[in-house]
Amino acid sequence: MWFTVALITAIFFSIASGQNAFAGAVGFGAAATGGNDGTTVYVTNLNDSGTGSFRDAVSESNRIIEFNVSGYIELASAVSLSSDITINGQTAPDDGIGIMAGEVSASGQNNIIIRNLRIRQGTLDSDTGKSAFNMGDTSNIILDHCSFEYGQWDTVDAVGAVNITVSNSIIALPIGQQFGAHVETGPSTFYGNLWVSAHNRQPLAKDNTQYINNIVYNYQAAYTTADTSGDFYHDIINNYFIAGPSTTSSGDAFFQVNAGQTVYASGNFIDSNKDGTLNGEADNTVGGATVASTPWADTSLNMAMLSAAEAYTSVLENAGATPRDEVDSYVVSLVKSLGTEGAIIGSQDDTGLSNGGYGTL
Numbered sequence: 001m002w003f004t005v006a007l008i009t010a011i012f013f014s015i016a017s018g019q020n021a022f023a024g025a026v027g028f029g030a031a032a033t034g035g036n037d038g039t040t041v042y043v044t045n046l047n048d049s050g051t052g053s054f055r056d057a058v059s060e061s062n063r064i065i066e067f068n069v070s071g072y073i074e075l076a077s078a079v080s081l082s083s084d085i086t087i088n089g090q091t092a093p094d095d096g097i098g099i100m101a102g103e104v105s106a107s108g109q110n111n112i113i114i115r116n117l118r119i120r121q122g123t124l125d126s127d128t129g130k131s132a133f134n135m136g137d138t139s140n141i142i143l144d145h146c147s148f149e150y151g152q153w154d155t156v157d158a159v160g161a162v163n164i165t166v167s168n169s170i171i172a173l174p175i176g177q178q179f180g181a182h183v184e185t186g187p188s189t190f191y192g193n194l195w196v197s198a199h200n201r202q203p204l205a206k207d208n209t210q211y212i213n214n215i216v217y218n219y220q221a222a223y224t225t226a227d228t229s230g231d232f233y234h235d236i237i238n239n240y241f242i243a244g245p246s247t248t249s250s251g252d253a254f255f256q257v258n259a260g261q262t263v264y265a266s267g268n269f270i271d272s273n274k275d276g277t278l279n280g281e282a283d284n285t286v287g288g289a290t291v292a293s294t295p296w297a298d299t300s301l302n303m304a305m306l307s308a309a310e311a312y313t314s315v316l317e318n319a320g321a322t323p324r325d326e327v328d329s330y331v332v333s334l335v336k337s338l339g340t341e342g343a344i345i346g347s348q349d350d351t352g353l354s355n356g357g358y359g360t361l
């Protein structure tokens with residue numbers, strides 16, 4: 001029932017504030033309109049390029065991209081999105097659509113909506129300097145119900161990105177540098193995401209940030225500011241940080257945060273005992289941050305409808321691309337062990353999943 005309430009509330013707030021990416025869109029990327037005024041273009045094969053391919057579909061602006069095929073598109077090189085694009089992965093039949101073996105890049109573009117897309121870079125991409133999703137210098141972008149795994153540089157690289165939302169998504173099992181997301185410039189919103197088995201950057205927030213209802217599992221360091229690019233404001237509300245086998249210091253849920261950062265923290269929990277039960281303790285002391293008594297962003301409290309424990313249930317049920325596939329099911333199963341399963345990995349192979357670790361769609 002709480003989920004229904006949250007959904008209705010989210011829809012209400014999206015209408016009330018004139019946000020229009022889709023019903024329920026939240027945060028700084030929610031005003032993106034994508035390709036809504038343009039034409040619908042169908043991806044009709046899984047080819048890397050050519051007529052009917054994803055690469056061809058996203059090569060021009062003012063498009064809504066839909067899918068007549070399901071399965072993995074194996075990239076031969078990074079694919080660049082155009083501005084004013086909507087990608088509706090949920091239109092794919094059967095098991096849905098995934099992109100593997102290369103970076104998807106929105107670099108330098110503006111006004112993008114992406115939903116229900118799986119992006120799994122992995123070691124089949126020989127360019128270790130690339131990420132699963134690159135939104136460097138991108139503006140007005142919302143990524144919702146997406147699944148990002150096996151990123152090499154960052155999973156989501158958002159250096160120089162302005163007005164961004166990552167919501168209801170899975171950011172898991174990074175390889176290479178083993179990082180989650182890196183944001184500079186902003187503002188950014190991270191809402192209702194599941195972050196699993198990263199060394200650090202969940203996210204690295206060098207911007208004004210909303211971080212609400214996230215679940216972070218098996219972290220070495222989670223919410224990080226690093227303090228080297230300036231002083232920012234952070235609303236950190238109703239998140240659950242859960243230690244796993246790779247967690248050496250559960251207090252690193254908040255990492256490298258000094259008094260230059262101003263933080264409103266409320267309703268956060270850390271479960272540090274790895275005992276197979278969700279039984280964390282409240283922890284709203286964010287490093288050495290300057291404590292704010294009210295959020296900096298006026299939408300933060302309305303967005304925080306679920307407690308951290310409610311978010312755990314909701315996020316495990318709903319995060320990531322629909323329908324949930326082999327890789328995401330594996331990721332969620334690790335979290336449900338609540339401390340006993342999970343590792344920070346070097347290759348998708350290490351998961352033991354089918355298709356060389358990419359899973360089968």
Ligand SMILES: *[C@@H]1O[C@H](CO)[C@@H](O)[C@H](O)[C@H]1NC(C)=O
Nearest residue numbers: 045046047049050051052053
């Ligand atoms: C897609 O790739 C296959 C295999 O290389 C090829 O036979 C087919 O012609 C391609 N389709 C298009 C529309 O280019």
Ligand SMILES: *[C@@H]1O[C@H](CO)[C@@H](O)[C@H](O)[C@H]1NC(C)=O
Nearest residue numbers: 042043044052066067068069
């Ligand atoms: C793709 O799907 C759309 C919508 O159902 C349909 O109109 C179109 O003909 C399909 N294209 C192909 C090549 O199957």
Ligand SMILES: *[C@@H]1O[C@H](CO)[C@@H](O)[C@H](O)[C@H]1NC(C)=O
Nearest residue numbers: 028031110139140162163187
């Ligand atoms: C970001 O969003 C704000 C508020 O809607 C808007 O004023 C600003 O122009 C946007 N920035 C960019 C680069 O689009």
